[in-house]
Amino acid sequence: MHSQTTLPRRFAWAGRNYRIQTAATVVSGLGNAGAPIATAFAVLGVGGSTTEIGYVTAARLVPLVLLLLVGGALADRLPRHHVMVAANTFNALSQAVLAALVLTGTVRLWELVLLSAAGGAGQAFYGPASGGLIMQTVAPEHASHAFSVYRMAMNGAQIGGAALGGALTATVGAGWVLAIDAGCFLAAAALRVLLRVEPAAKQPEGSGMIRELREGWTEFASRRWLWVIVLQFSVLMACVSAVDAVYGPIVAETRLGGARDWGLALAADGAGLVLTGLLMARWRPRRILLVGNYGVFLFALPAAALAMAAPLPLLAVAMFLSGAGVTVFGVNWMIALQQEIPPELMSRVSAYDAFGSLALAPVGTALAGPAAGALGTGGALWTCAAVTILLSVVVLAEPQVRRLSRRTAAPVEAAATPAPVG
Numbered sequence: 001m002h003s004q005t006t007l008p009r010r011f012a013w014a015g016r017n018y019r020i021q022t023a024a025t026v027v028s029g030l031g032n033a034g035a036p037i038a039t040a041f042a043v044l045g046v047g048g049s050t051t052e053i054g055y056v057t058a059a060r061l062v063p064l065v066l067l068l069l070v071g072g073a074l075a076d077r078l079p080r081h082h083v084m085v086a087a088n089t090f091n092a093l094s095q096a097v098l099a100a101l102v103l104t105g106t107v108r109l110w111e112l113v114l115l116s117a118a119g120g121a122g123q124a125f126y127g128p129a130s131g132g133l134i135m136q137t138v139a140p141e142h143a144s145h146a147f148s149v150y151r152m153a154m155n156g157a158q159i160g161g162a163a164l165g166g167a168l169t170a171t172v173g174a175g176w177v178l179a180i181d182a183g184c185f186l187a188a189a190a191l192r193v194l195l196r197v198e199p200a201a202k203q204p205e206g207s208g209m210i211r212e213l214r215e216g217w218t219e220f221a222s223r224r225w226l227w228v229i230v231l232q233f234s235v236l237m238a239c240v241s242a243v244d245a246v247y248g249p250i251v252a253e254t255r256l257g258g259a260r261d262w263g264l265a266l267a268a269d270g271a272g273l274v275l276t277g278l279l280m281a282r283w284r285p286r287r288i289l290l291v292g293n294y295g296v297f298l299f300a301l302p303a304a305a306l307a308m309a310a311p312l313p314l315l316a317v318a319m320f321l322s323g324a325g326v327t328v329f330g331v332n333w334m335i336a337l338q339q340e341i342p343p344e345l346m347s348r349v350s351a352y353d354a355f356g357s358l359a360l361a362p363v364g365t366a367l368a369g370p371a372a373g374a375l376g377t378g379g380a381l382w383t384c385a386a387v388t389i390l391l392s393v394v395v396l397a398e399p400q401v402r403r404l405s406r407r408t409a410a411p412v413e414a415a416a417t418p419a420p421v422g
Helices: 016-045 050-077 080-103 109-136 140-171 174-192 209-221 224-255 259-280 288-307 312-340 343-358 361-366 368-395 399-403 411-416
Strands: none
Touching: 016 050, 016 080, 016 109, 016 140, 016 174, 016 224, 016 259, 050 080, 050 109, 050 209, 050 224, 050 343, 050 361, 050 368, 080 109, 080 174, 109 343, 140 174, 140 259, 140 312, 209 224, 209 343, 224 259, 224 288, 224 312, 224 343, 224 361, 224 368, 224 399, 259 312, 288 312, 288 368, 288 399, 312 343, 361 368
């Protein structure tokens, strides 16, 4: 008997695996939200500049991008929860070492680069497995509600984690924030041990990783709406990464109240993520990608607010609206993937999605410092905002993006849908 039968009727869709995965995501998210703030200010603490913050951030993103496809293939071949437990444990160890070095005051820039890279490697294996698992635990007719609640929980952790991370970095130092992040990763790994996941589908005789990656690529490349949006995000995420990881902390340090104010701004972003999740749990737009891309326009607001040297309240409003846009896009994107991609290929397609979306993010963060030197910080920020808006306009020229519609199952079909795993 499925454990969801013991829940109140309105939560009957929330199976055991869904609840565990959501709880573990909240736990790891609480620590992870403060870690970028702590890392940026750890770099400043050893005398680093905008350029060095960009290098450390890029060091995390490079192995993340390079290993994503391997992580996706493994997640479709092995039990997904085993992959996640191993990745969480590895991240806990790398963050613990980094925390110890920062707390003892012995950390050097090359160590920050190396351990940031280790964190990115762990995420490369975790991300595709997590994406495949959460979609596996939800029946299609409950997708809007389930994915909205999941993103609210995940993003709610960003509010508390970012605010706490900024406050703790300002009061007790970056090292303790990194130590908390290590503990959260370890707790999340322990929770995911409790997941009960069906064995991965047996691969055909002679099937190797190259063949499986080719199958994932064929599925990815055959859907124009999919690769067009991934191309959009490839450039867009380079801009967003530069704004969030490099320019934001620098502007906060020079024009606002440092780590505390940047943590509050990130918390406002998280509030937009969460509160919009309440709307998305009830709103079922028919043109899912068209509506999702409208949310992407809002991604430009934080860069514009930082470029104008906006006071903290105005910056917080811009961050809130940007967070709202992320949720509008994210929920509709998850529905599109679950609806259109076969479950046995989900982790591989998710890996190609993440690989393409993040491919230029290391370039964006690495070039953030030189771009600020050439254009000024304000000029670089205005460029990021303009590129975000332009890309959002261009994507709407693709008919599949405008027309992809939510499928509405007839009652008989919905009743025949298998219960979610767990």
